[in-house]
Amino acid sequence: MIKGTARKYYMLGGKGGVGKTSLAASLAVKFANSGHPTLVVSTDPAHSLSDSFAQDLAGGTLMPVEGVDLPLYAMEINPEQAREEFRATTQKEGGSGVKDFMDSVGLGGWVGQLSELKLGELLDTPPPGLDEAMAISKVVQFMQAPEYDKFSRIVFDTAPTGHTLRLLSLPDFLDASIGKILKLKQKISQATSAIKSAFGQGDGPDKATDKLEALKEKMIMVREIFRDKEATEFIIVTIPTVMAVNESSRLQQSLQKEGVPVKRLIINEILPPSSSDCKFCAIKRKDQKRAMDMVAQDPNLRALQVIESPLFDLEIRGVPALKFMGDIVWH
Numbered sequence: 045m046i047k048g049t050a051r052k053y054y055m056l057g058g059k060g061g062v063g064k065t066s067l068a069a070s071l072a073v074k075f076a077n078s079g080h081p082t083l084v085v086s087t088d089p090a091h092s093l094s095d096s097f098a099q100d101l102a103g104g105t106l107m108p109v110e111g112v113d114l115p116l117y118a119m120e121i122n123p124e125q126a127r128e129e130f131r132a133t134t135q136k137e138g139g140s141g142v143k144d145f146m147d148s149v150g151l152g153g154w155v156g157q158l159s160e161l162k163l164g165e166l167l168d169t170p171p172p173g174l175d176e177a178m179a180i181s182k183v184v185q186f187m188q189a190p191e192y193d194k195f196s197r198i199v200f201d202t203a204p205t206g207h208t209l210r211l212l213s214l215p216d217f218l219d220a221s222i223g224k225i226l227k228l229k230q231k232i233s234q235a236t237s238a239i240k241s242a243f244g245q246g247d248g249p250d251k252a253t254d255k256l257e258a259l260k261e262k263m264i265m266v267r268e269i270f271r272d273k274e275a276t277e278f279i280i281v282t283i284p285t286v287m288a289v290n291e292s293s294r295l296q297q298s299l300q301k302e303g304v305p306v307k308r309l310i311i312n313e314i315l316p317p318s319s320s321d322c323k324f325c326a327i328k329r330k331d332q333k334r335a336m337d338m339v340a341q342d343p344n345l346r347a348l349q350v351i352e353s354p355l356f357d358l359e360i361r362g363v364p365a366l367k368f369m370g371d372i373v374w375h
């Protein structure tokens with residue numbers, strides 16, 4: 045995972061509470077320790093990344109992880125706060141502030157093009173996947189803004205399962221919508237010049253179409269990244285319980301359907317070996333073994349490389365603890 049200097053994206057996904065944040069943070073520390081300028085991104089409203097690194101990383105901007113001499117940055121996007129800002133702006137300014145807001149989250153380019161083309165209505169009603177759009181907008185920012193050029197590893201502590209899948213299918217949805225708009229526009233521009241001006245607002249129809257095409261290209265770029273086997277890996281995180289394994293199996297099935305590259309499955313919180321199990325531990329160990337056997341037999345999961353991560357006897361908080369975890373899990 046540390047080989048090569050080309051940029052790689054790692055996305056950790058799975059059921060709530062299985063250890064995504066801890067594992068994403070420990071992987072980021074591991075990458076940074078290996079010399080990779082690394083960025084870890086979270087869209088969890090609960091500020092779990094701040095908790096994990098034991099420092100305030102909130103604010104939605106690039107934050108250096110303090111107290112370590114590592115090329116390590118974190119970014120915590122709070123989707124709830126972003127949604128509130130969105131609502132406030134649209135209410136206050138009757139929708140005209142949408143561009144300012146979207147500018148602030150890095151979607152400005154898209155919105156600029158959309159509103160010029162009078163397609164801003166698409167964004168006036170925030171779609172259910174706005175949280176995911178935030179994350180995607182940041183991905184687009186990574187690819188475009190020079191301050192992100194330096195990162196060779198980008199780790200996402202993704203939202204729980206359902207959100208993650210929406211995130212992955214959103215570019216497809218937008219791509220399809222724009223395709224439809226393009227077709228519609230072509231039809232209309234052939235029909236009447238009055239309707240033509242509603243789309244173009246002074247721009248010739250060709251220029252407007254170019255802009256839409258450029259917008260579509262950008263979205264395709266995001267989608268390609270999610271599906272690029274060379275650049276991206278989605279790592280499923282699970283724990284050794286029947287419920288978590290079943291959910292991971294369904295997640296892997298949907299990711300496969302979306303064409304998202306998955307190679308590894310982490311089973312987190314495995315009881316460490318012991319020669320003197322108490323009754324509780326012995327029962328628990330048996331229970332965990334049953335769930336792990338399920339992984340080995342599951343048609344969706346059995347082909348994945350399994351990484352075992354032990355249950356630690358202390359809470360993993362702060363860089364030294366994350367390094368400790370990372371050295372055990374990611375080797």
Ligand SMILES: Nc1ncnc2c1ncn2[C@@H]1O[C@H](COP(=O)(O)OP(=O)(O)OP(=O)(O)O)[C@@H](O)[C@H]1O
Nearest residue numbers: 059060061062063064065066313354355356359360
């Ligand atoms: N291997 C482990 N050993 C001991 N504690 C762990 C381990 N992995 C995670 N934890 C603890 O479990 C809790 C949940 O972990 P974490 O926040 O990383 O999960 P998550 O999947 O990101 O949760 P959410 O879905 O709520 O974002 C934290 O208190 C964390 O310290």
